[in-house]
Each structure stands twice: as structure tokens, then as C-alpha cells.
Amino acid sequence: MKVIEVISPKEKQEFHDFPKRLYKGDPFRVSPLDSSIEDVFNPLGNHTLQHGEAIRWILKDDTDKTIGRVAAFVDQIRSDANSQPTGGLGFFEVIENREAAFFLFDTAKAWLVSRGMEAMDGPVNFGENYNHWGLLVDGFMQQAFGMPYNKKYYKDFFEEYGFRNYFEQYSYHRKVRNEKNEIDRFPDRIMKIAEWLTRRPGYSFRHFEFRNSLKYINDICDIYNTTWTYLKEDFTPLDPTILNESLRSAKMAIDEELIWFAYYNDKAIGFFILLPDMNQILRHFNGKLYPWSLVGFLFYKLTHEMSRMRAIVGGVLRAHQNTGVESAIFFKLYQMFERKPWLKELELSWVGDYNPKMLAIYEALGAKRAKTHITYRYLINDKLNFVRYKDEMDKKNQNKEEN
Numbered sequence: 001m002k003v004i005e006v007i008s009p010k011e012k013q014e015f016h017d018f019p020k021r022l023y024k025g026d027p028f029r030v031s032p033l034d035s036s037i038e039d040v041f042n043p044l045g046n047h048t049l050q051h052g053e054a055i056r057w058i059l060k061d062d063t064d065k066t067i068g069r070v071a072a073f074v075d076q077i078r079s080d081a082n083s084q085p086t087g088g089l090g091f092f093e094v095i096e097n098r099e100a101a102f103f104l105f106d107t108a109k110a111w112l113v114s115r116g117m118e119a120m121d122g123p124v125n126f127g128e129n130y131n132h133w134g135l136l137v138d139g140f141m142q143q144a145f146g147m148p149y150n151k152k153y154y155k156d157f158f159e160e161y162g163f164r165n166y167f168e169q170y171s172y173h174r175k176v177r178n179e180k181n182e183i184d185r186f187p188d189r190i191m192k193i194a195e196w197l198t199r200r201p202g203y204s205f206r207h208f209e210f211r212n213s214l215k216y217i218n219d220i221c222d223i224y225n226t227t228w229t230y231l232k233e234d235f236t237p238l239d240p241t242i243l244n245e246s247l248r249s250a251k252m253a254i255d256e257e258l259i260w261f262a263y264y265n266d267k268a269i270g271f272f273i274l275l276p277d278m279n280q281i282l283r284h285f286n287g288k289l290y291p292w293s294l295v296g297f298l299f300y301k302l303t304h305e306m307s308r309m310r311a312i313v314g315g316v317l318r319a320h321q322n323t324g325v326e327s328a329i330f331f332k333l334y335q336m337f338e339r340k341p342w343l344k345e346l347e348l349s350w351v352g353d354y355n356p357k358m359l360a361i362y363e364a365l366g367a368k369r370a371k372t373h374i375t376y377r378y379l380i381n382d383k384l385n386f387v388r389y390k391d392e393m394d395k396k397n398q399n400k401e402e403n
Contacts, residue, residue: 001059001103016037018058018069022095028149034288048126072120086118086377093150096153105378112380119379120377122375135148135373142279164378167352167374177337193324206260217243219271226317257340274309321357
């Protein structure tokens with residue numbers, strides 16, 4: 001076996017084509033767009049490369065047949081936020097062969113060691129954590145856009161190599177409509193709290209509008225960057241310019257009424273972003289969108305092929321948490337669901353096992369856990385103590401309370 005660094009156009013194409021062959025005939029796997037994966041490794045498409053580096057390989061057997069692929073990366077900001085220098089491994093795919101899997105792990109580890117890393121997280125993305133992050137271990141069904149799907153045997157490969165469960169990521173599902181296409185009402189407690197709060201003086205709610213996109217983008221960044229700092233290495237501040245680029249690039253699929261904001265005395269205090277599940281359309285294109293494919297994409301969009309929504313991110317300023325703001329935002333979404341009968345299912349993904357508040361909110365909505373992904377950590381420096389992310393968070397919160 002030999003690994004080949006992916007550099008040439010031919011090697012790049014093979015990096016994309018190998019998984020398509022590996023999963024051929026699997027009804028649940030949706031090929032991500034080749035172009036979106038390429039953007040991860042392109043400085044023009046991925047701003048993380050301004051403070052990091054990435055590399056990728058394909059693995060060949062003795063007959064020159066591709067049998068695996070992997071990428072490794074160092075994001076200096078994430079690395080510095082850890083107790084030890086920590087890199088990442090991602091885009092891992094391999095045939096059912098333990099030796100081949102370990103060869104890929106060894107390759108990524110050696111590269112990370114050469115850059116001073118003492119731990120390796122995987123499978124993770126080189127960029128935002130709501131895409132290509134975690135190993136699917138439960139809920140082998142068609143994944144929503146951005147959520148990873150993989151072979152069941154990968155779990156054994158990771159754990160036999162020495163990766164350990166750093167944190168779990170849960171995806172919750174909730175039907176928006178029943179079999180008769182009747183709206184499935186949210187629990188009474190949610191509805192009552194929401195109706196009460198929306199009548200209180202000072203509170204207002206608005207959905208996103210591209211014509212005022214810069215205002216709403218700044219609102220998102222202000223809330224997110226204030227609220228999520230406690231997540232340590234899982235937190236990277238949102239940059240309004242980068243967020244604007246992301247929203248503009250996805251404009252064709254975005255529904256403005258799926259992104260809602262809460263205001264108190266005209267100050268943004270909360271937001272919640274849902275996106276239509278583009279995988280319901282992309283499953284028709286096998287990873288490639290040619291210029292003429294856009295006609296097909298628009299046809300599927302206009303005929304409401306996207307009946308599922310995925311929650312990407314949300315947040316409420318700490319001073320307004322536990323006041324009913326979350327319920328009120330969901331109430332506004334519920335009212336929008338009533339007007340759009342093609343929307344049938346809501347996926348709330350993902351929430352970490354270290355985030356009990358969000359878990360409680362999703363369960364209060366009547367959503368059920370449907371999928372589990374795991375983010376693993378491998379300690380390259382075996383003298384380090386392994387600590388789960390949840391335990392780190394609990395200790396940090398305890399120290400805050402004591403001080």
C-alpha cells in the first residue's frame with residue numbers, strides 16, 4: 001500500500017470519486033458536491049487556511065487501485081484553545097480493511113506530529129463544525145445537508161486504533177405534519193409561554209431578509225460571539241464578512257422565513273436558523289452541479305422536493321435565557337409551518353452531550369433523538385490524561401460558580 005498526496009486535478013477527482021464507488025447502491029448516502037469539498041482545501045473558499053493548513057491523501061493498494069482517503073489539518077486557533085496542541089483528521093473513507101484504515105490514521109498522525117501536535121480529533125472538518133463533523137454510529141438513514149454519513153465498520157476502526165469518545169452529537173427529529181398533512185401542534189406549554197411572551201411590551205420578532213442582510217448578519221454575529229464563548233475549542237467567532245459570503249452562496253436554497261430573530265426594545269437578543277435540506281435535491285446529482293443542472297435544481301425546489309428542514313445554529317443572550325424567548329421563536333416558526341404545507345419534518349442537529357440546556361429545549365418541543373455522531377480524540381502524546389469535553393465543561397462551570 002502507498003499514500004499519494006492529493007495535488008493534481010486527476011488526484012483531486014479521485015478523492016471525490018472513491019467514496020461514490022464505495023457507497024454505490026447505498027440508498028441513504030448522498031454525495032456532497034465535489035465543488036464544496038474542494039472549497040475546504042482552497043484558500044479562496046476556506047478562510048480557516050489564513051490561520052492553518054490542510055493536506056489530503058488517497059491510499060492505493062499494490063494493484064494501484066484506490067482503497068481509501070483521508071485529510072489532516074491544523075487550525076491554529078482551535079489548537080491553541082486546547083490544553084495541548086491538537087490537530088484534526090477528516091474526510092476519512094476506506095474499504096473494510098483494518099490494515100488500510102490504520103495506514104491512513106498513521107499517515108495523518110505522522111503529519112500532525114511533524115507540526116508539533118500532541119492530539120488528533122476526528123473525523124472533523126477544517127472549518128465550521130456544522131458540516132462534515134463527527135462519525136455516525138446510530139441512525140443510519142439519509143442525512144440532512146452537511147451531516148456526515150459513513151460505513152458502520154468505521155466505528156471499530158477508530159476505537160481499535162485508540163481513538164476515544166470525546167463528545168457525542170445528537171440529532172433530534174420532529175414531524176411537522178402527520179400522515180393526513182395536518183399540522184402537528186407544538187406542546188401546549190411551549191405554545192402558552194410563547195403566546196404570553198409575544199404579547200409583552202418591548203418584544204418583537206422578525207425573519208431574515210436578504211434586502212437587509214447586513215443588519216441581520218451583524219445581529220447573528222453579535223449574539224453568537226457573546227453567547228457561545230464558553231465552548232472553548234469548539235468556539236470560533238463568527239466574522240460578518242464570512243457569514244455574508246456563506247449566505248450569499250446558499251441564496252438559491254435559503255428560505256428567508258426559516259431564519260428568525262427576537263428583539264427586546266429593538267436590540268437583537270436571540271436567533272434561530274433553519275435551512276431547507278438540500279440533500280433531498282442533491283441526491284439526484286451525484287456530487288456535480290453543472291450550469292445546466294441549475295434548471296433541474298430550480299425545478300425540484302419549485303415542486304417542493306425539500307420537505308425537511310435542518311436547524312443549523314441558534315442562540316439567546318444569557319440575560320434573556322429561560323425567559324421564554326426560545327419558545328417564542330419556535331412559535332413564530334410554527335406559524336410559518338402552517339402557511340407552508342410542503343414542510344413535513346424538522347431536524348434539530350446537532351447538539352452536543354455537553355449542552356443540557358439545548359437538549360432540554362429540543363425534548364420539550366416533542367422532538368426525539370434520531371441520530372448519534374461521535375467526535376473522537378486520539379492522544380498522540382500518551383503521557384497526557386484523556387478528559388471528555390463534557391467533563392472539561394463541567395469543571396469549568398464549577399470553577400465559575402465557586403469564584
